[in-house]
Structure formats: C-alpha cells, structure tokens
Amino acid sequence: RCAEEDYLPSPCQAGGQPCGSGGRCAAPGICCTAETCAMDAGCLDEGGDGAQEAAEKNLTVLDGSAGDLLLKLMHLANRQQQQQGKHPLL
Known part of the structure; x- marks a missing residue:
C-alpha cells in the first residue's frame, strides 16, 4: 500500500506494465x-522503448508528487513556527 497517499493530491498508482492479477509493475521484479505488492518475475523484463517511456513518465509523476509533499511539509513547518511565536513557553 502507499502510506503517503493521504498526503498527496494525486492517487497512488504503479505505472508499469500489467502483471499478476490486476496489478502493475511498480519496480523491477x-x-x-x-492492496499489496509481491515479487513477480514478469516485472523483471521491462526492456524496450515502451518501458523506457513509461519509466520516464513515472519519474515525472513522482517528481510532481514529491514536490507536492515537500510543499505541504514546508507549510506545516511554517505553521509550527508561527504557533511557537505565539506561545513561546510551549
């Protein structure tokens, strides 16, 4: 499962080729x-141009999600600093 899904505006999905029973390759193997992740030898064979494009697309999505997470963390840190300024004894 994707534990960070609640913190990100975009849904958490693996973007690789279809595998297993309704799954998608999330990483090699x-x-x-x-609901879950498992080892799958079918995900080891992701050679070819289509796999390269999918990997690049996933990287772009990951970078956007990572940026969203960083922005939310910065807002949270800013909010905590403001609260500490209002209540210096806490």
Whole structure:
C-alpha cells in the first residue's frame, strides 16, 4: 500500500506494465495491486522503448508528487513556527 497517499493530491498508482492479477509493475521484479505488492518475475523484463517511456513518465509523476509533499511539509513547518511565536513557553 502507499502510506503517503493521504498526503498527496494525486492517487497512488504503479505505472508499469500489467502483471499478476490486476496489478502493475511498480519496480523491477515487484508487482503491486491496490492492496499489496509481491515479487513477480514478469516485472523483471521491462526492456524496450515502451518501458523506457513509461519509466520516464513515472519519474515525472513522482517528481510532481514529491514536490507536492515537500510543499505541504514546508507549510506545516511554517505553521509550527508561527504557533511557537505565539506561545513561546510551549
């Protein structure tokens, strides 16, 4: 499962080729469904141009999600600093 899904505005999905029973390759050798991830040899063979494009697309999505998470963390830190300024003894 994607523990960070609640913190990000975009849904958590693996973007690789289809594998297993309704899953998608999330990493080399790893197949993930909405509920779990498992080892899958079918995810080891992601050679070819289509796999390269999918990997680049996933990287772009990951970078956007990572940026969203960083922005939320910065807002949280700013909010905590403001609260500390209002209540210096806490």
